[in-house]
Amino acid sequence: MKSKILGMGHYVPEKVFTNDDMAKMFDTSDEWIQKRTGIKERRFVTESGVGASDLAVPAVKMACENADTDVSDIDAIIFATLSPDHIFPGSGCFLNQKLGLPGVPALDIRNQCSGFLYGLQIADAWIQAGMYKRVALVGAERHSAGLDFSDAGRDVAVLFGDGAAAAIVGPGDGTDTGSGVIDIEVHADGEGAKLLWIESPTCTEWEWLDQSMIDRRATYPAMNGKQVFRWATSKMPEALRSVLARNGYTIDDLDLLVPHQANRRINEFVAQKLQIDPNKVVHNIQKYGNTTAASIPLALSEAIQEGRAKEGDLVAFAAFGAGFTWGAGLYRI
Numbered sequence: 001m002k003s004k005i006l007g008m009g010h011y012v013p014e015k016v017f018t019n020d021d022m023a024k025m026f027d028t029s030d031e032w033i034q035k036r037t038g039i040k041e042r043r044f045v046t047e048s049g050v051g052a053s054d055l056a057v058p059a060v061k062m063a064c065e066n067a068d069t070d071v072s073d074i075d076a077i078i079f080a081t082l083s084p085d086h087i088f089p090g091s092g093c094f095l096n097q098k099l100g101l102p103g104v105p106a107l108d109i110r111n112q113c114s115g116f117l118y119g120l121q122i123a124d125a126w127i128q129a130g131m132y133k134r135v136a137l138v139g140a141e142r143h144s145a146g147l148d149f150s151d152a153g154r155d156v157a158v159l160f161g162d163g164a165a166a167a168i169v170g171p172g173d174g175t176d177t178g179s180g181v182i183d184i185e186v187h188a189d190g191e192g193a194k195l196l197w198i199e200s201p202t203c204t205e206w207e208w209l210d211q212s213m214i215d216r217r218a219t220y221p222a223m224n225g226k227q228v229f230r231w232a233t234s235k236m237p238e239a240l241r242s243v244l245a246r247n248g249y250t251i252d253d254l255d256l257l258v259p260h261q262a263n264r265r266i267n268e269f270v271a272q273k274l275q276i277d278p279n280k281v282v283h284n285i286q287k288y289g290n291t292t293a294a295s296i297p298l299a300l301s302e303a304i305q306e307g308r309a310k311e312g313d314l315v316a317f318a319a320f321g322a323g324f325t326w327g328a329g330l331y332r333i
């Protein structure tokens, strides 16, 4: 039986950091950030002791409410994040404890910006196999803890924001035409692994963190922006075309495209390449920046809340990010 999203929820920290706030910390400007990325502001957690699992709690509770499901009905957790609370155990275990779900399995996945698509593919397979009935699929990030807020890190620091979103995934209505996951494809190419990464701490050395790593700023994310841009604008259209064709749809059949929010220019480029009506593309990067694994579910949750994604709509997802990983999916609301 195919799976469907029974309810969605999201949560972002209250504290807004505008582009002008970023310009107070290092050499950048509102004009540069808006022109190159479309971002106007992002949310950052400012309290200590608050991790991705804490941001996930209100997102899951909202998703349960919208799914008309009790938190206690959740029978599996998939937690997608690149900014886990700790290196181990996974944030899914912390979330399990915070939601009061002892014994419920918790799987962390580390597929960065494609995390939601990888996670939805797993949740869909579990539901289809009859293993679980209420999977809490979470994407959550506290990027602010690991960004380089100095001139050296400005190319990356302006892009990211904190946030969480969740979907409760369960069995569909048993028909082929009803609401639910139609198809998802995901990919990876380690050729790009070091083009967007954090080098250290690393378990490839005798000491996984030493002073030299700190001194050369290897503990901060590093990115070859131009290469990432090039790959993203090639792989997202390719995956979208592939998933549409495999399922007998064309671009014109789409009601909405909910892409990963890495850069507004990337998504406009993808839409132009595929000749999708720009009004069908969901953007919220202006408010939140890139929230990585939370980005697609956050955009979808808002689109549903705002009535932009309506019952019966054919929605496509597309993602590209570190790994490199990428993918696309089709979903009937």
Ligand code: UT7
Pocket: 027, 028, 029, 032, 033, 036, 037, 113, 154, 155, 156, 158, 196, 223, 224, 225, 226, 228, 229, 232, 261, 262, 263, 266, 290, 320, 321, 322
């Ligand atoms: O989820 C996936 C993660 N990431 C992405 O998808 C990002 C993909 N890449 C991008 O979005 C773009 O490459 C960026 C927005 C990161 C950069 O845009 P760009 O047009 O590729 O700029 P650039 O890296 O070529 O830099 C142009 C100039 C440079 O100065 P010079 O060498 O021309 O004097 C940079 O030093 O802009 C400078 N610059 C900045 N200036 C002000 C770089 N970062 C900043 C900044 N503020 N934050």
